[in-house]
Amino acid sequence: MPTTTEPHITPAVTPVSPQPERTPDPCVVVIFGASGDLTKRKLLPALYHLEQANLLPKDFAVVGVARRPLEDSFAADMKEGIVAGGGVEESDPKLDPFVDKIQYHAMNFDDASGYDALNKLLAEIDKQFGTCGNRLFYLATAPEYFSDIINFLGQHGMSKPCVGPSSDGKKNWVRTIIEKPFGHDLDSAKALNDEVNKVFDEDQIFRIDHYLGKETVQNILVFRFANGIFENVWNRNYIDHVEITAAESIGIEGRGPFYETAGALRDVVQNHVMELLSFVTMEPPVSFEASAVRAEKVKVWRAIQPIHPADTVRGQYGPGTVDGKPVIGYRQEDRVHPRSQTETYAALRLEIENWRWAGVPFYIRAGKRLAKRVTEITIQFKKPPLLLFKGKDGSKADVQPNIISMRIQPDEGITLRFGAKVPGQGMNISPVNMDFNYAESFGKSSANGYERLLLDAMLGDGTLFAHRDGVEATWALITPILKAWAEKPVKDFPNYAAGTWGPTAADALLEVEGRKWRKL
Numbered sequence: 376m377p378t379t380t381e382p383h384i385t386p387a388v389t390p391v392s393p394q395p396e397r398t399p400d401p402c403v404v405v406i407f408g409a410s411g412d413l414t415k416r417k418l419l420p421a422l423y424h425l426e427q428a429n430l431l432p433k434d435f436a437v438v439g440v441a442r443r444p445l446e447d448s449f450a451a452d453m454k455e456g457i458v459a460g461g462g463v464e465e466s467d468p469k470l471d472p473f474v475d476k477i478q479y480h481a482m483n484f485d486d487a488s489g490y491d492a493l494n495k496l497l498a499e500i501d502k503q504f505g506t507c508g509n510r511l512f513y514l515a516t517a518p519e520y521f522s523d524i525i526n527f528l529g530q531h532g533m534s535k536p537c538v539g540p541s542s543d544g545k546k547n548w549v550r551t552i553i554e555k556p557f558g559h560d561l562d563s564a565k566a567l568n569d570e571v572n573k574v575f576d577e578d579q580i581f582r583i584d585h586y587l588g589k590e591t592v593q594n595i596l597v598f599r600f601a602n603g604i605f606e607n608v609w610n611r612n613y614i615d616h617v618e619i620t621a622a623e624s625i626g627i628e629g630r631g632p633f634y635e636t637a638g639a640l641r642d643v644v645q646n647h648v649m650e651l652l653s654f655v656t657m658e659p660p661v662s663f664e665a666s667a668v669r670a671e672k673v674k675v676w677r678a679i680q681p682i683h684p685a686d687t688v689r690g691q692y693g694p695g696t697v698d699g700k701p702v703i704g705y706r707q708e709d710r711v712h713p714r715s716q717t718e719t720y721a722a723l724r725l726e727i728e729n730w731r732w733a734g735v736p737f738y739i740r741a742g743k744r745l746a747k748r749v750t751e752i753t754i755q756f757k758k759p760p761l762l763l764f765k766g767k768d769g770s771k772a773d774v775q776p777n778i779i780s781m782r783i784q785p786d787e788g789i790t791l792r793f794g795a796k797v798p799g800q801g802m803n804i805s806p807v808n809m810d811f812n813y814a815e816s817f818g819k820s821s822a823n824g825y826e827r828l829l830l831d832a833m834l835g836d837g838t839l840f841a842h843r844d845g846v847e848a849t850w851a852l853i854t855p856i857l858k859a860w861a862e863k864p865v866k867d868f869p870n871y872a873a874g875t876w877g878p879t880a881a882d883a884l885l886e887v888e889g890r891k892w893r894k895l
């Protein structure tokens with residue numbers, strides 16, 4: 376397809392620098408699961424990026440909590456993670472002073488005495504670093520520990536704000552960020568919500584989905600609601616269908632035991648993909664307040680019709696080739712059952728039964744070891760009611776519909792495809808692209824999504840976090856599919872080779888309706 380570089384979109388103004396009022400109160404971030412992959416690769420680099428941007432409070436500290444005795448090596452290990460995972464120079468002048476604010480506390484999550492010792496350490500840190508009793512407990516652990524940690528924090532009086540050690544008599548704040556997956560199905564999500572709500576009030580709880588921290592995801596709302604032209608056509612009258620693809624070329628990266636209990640539906644569809652879907656389809660909220668945004672998201676999730684098993688496809692990758700290199704199949708991965716029934720790919724067709732979307736099909740696919748890494752939302756519009764012109768090959772069938780494609784990652788940007796006259800004597804048309812590219816317009820960002828969310832939690836802003844109603848609404852959609860799949864084991868797994876676009880049955884999902892997945 377020919378691609379124009381004109382007209383080109385450049386920012387009308389230089390991007391604004393961070394607003395000073397976004398600096399949080401003095402506080403300590405306590406990370407449970409601090410020797411884990413997430414902390415080293417994502418959380419510490421994100422905190423450091425905030426420090427570099429002068430967005431952290433001056434009085435600040437981090438306490439890492441995990442089982443192994445790492446007191447002597449933890450800070451140095453985190454420094455290594457910041458350099459490797461955060462694209463930071465080792466000589467960066469802010470790095471060593473930041474690392475000096477990191478401490479480690481070894482304990483077993485199910486040992487009550489460890490929480491007493493942690494509480495004492497936090498009181499010491501308040502004195503040493505001036506963190507005023509404000510605490511953000513980040514649960515970066517396997518989900519089976521969430522309720523234990525929450526309950527122990529409650530039993531040790533660590534979950535409720537009290538008059539802090541600062542001399543102004545102000546109450547401190549205590550908040551918790553809880554990683555995904557939040558529950559395993561609808562019942563377990565409800566039970567976890569009940570447990571957490573016994574210990575923390577809802578406004579203290581920040582259920583994280585790092586997709587909501589991505590600039591491109593937040594920009595879906597800006598694209599729709601800050602521009603006068605798109606929202607008018609954002610409905611069933613103009614839109615033919617919507618596709619959401621969350622494709623990864625990586626496999627399970629050594630996370631066999633976790634992935635065996637999860638699968639693609641639980642790992643990414645119930646959370647990341649459902650969040651994307653809600654941003655594309657929700658009604659405009661009355662404000663950008665947490666309660667207003669969350670209410671609209673929940674409304675649209677609840678308007679999704681029960682998804683029929685016939686409208687679902689599951690897949691599992693076998694051996695194949697990715698980026699020119701041979702890779703093993705899922706069943707050969709470390710600590711994966713050799714006859715595993717876990718899906719590494721899921722595709723769904725769903726409909727939203729409301730005034731705006733009735734009759735518009737939404738096609739969703741997500742999977743591992745696919746042909747490339749790309750997360751993209753495609754809005755395909757209906758063709759004009761009367762086709763006056765022919766396509767390049769001289770036939771009207773060759774006229775391509777308009778699409779808006781939102782590239783969440785990589786190569787972040789938005790493209791509008793429209794028809795243009797092919798130069799010459801005829802009146803033939805050819806599709807061309809109007810393109811917005813983030814990196815060209817705003818420069819390449821090193822943010823990984825966690826920066827924004829960590830800062831929001833420190834500021835007490837829950838807009839970009841999941842509410843209990845939202846978590847339960849998405850599990851209510853996914854749980855019946857999980858049950859239907861569990862009752863009907865698959866006979867043809869593995870059914871796609873690593874490095875391809877997934878099982879052929881996923882193509883059929885669209886083909887029976889005369890459509891095709893967009894080639895990405």
Ligand SMILES: NC(=O)C1=CN([C@@H]2O[C@H](COP(=O)(O)OP(=O)(O)OC[C@H]3O[C@@H](n4cnc5c(N)ncnc54)[C@H](OP(=O)(O)O)[C@@H]3O)[C@@H](O)[C@H]2O)C=CC1
Pocket residue numbers: 407408409410411412413414440441442443482483484485514515516517518554555556
């Ligand atoms: N990794 C990623 O990219 C992503 C992860 N997540 C979520 O983040 C969470 C953490 O993931 P990840 O970092 O990969 O997990 P890891 O398995 O790498 O880390 C687990 C951590 O928990 C600690 N731990 C385990 N059991 C105990 C125990 N009984 N007592 C004390 N500490 C214990 C481990 O400490 P020790 O080493 O001392 O045993 C380790 O620090 C999960 O919920 C995951 O779903 C979400 C999105 C992406």
Ligand SMILES: O=C1O[C@H](COP(=O)(O)O)[C@@H](O)[C@H](O)[C@H]1O
Pocket residue numbers: 623642643
């Ligand atoms: O939460 C998860 O997300 C990652 C994908 O995140 P991205 O930011 O790299 O798109 C996925 O690989 C992982 O399995 C899942 O647990």
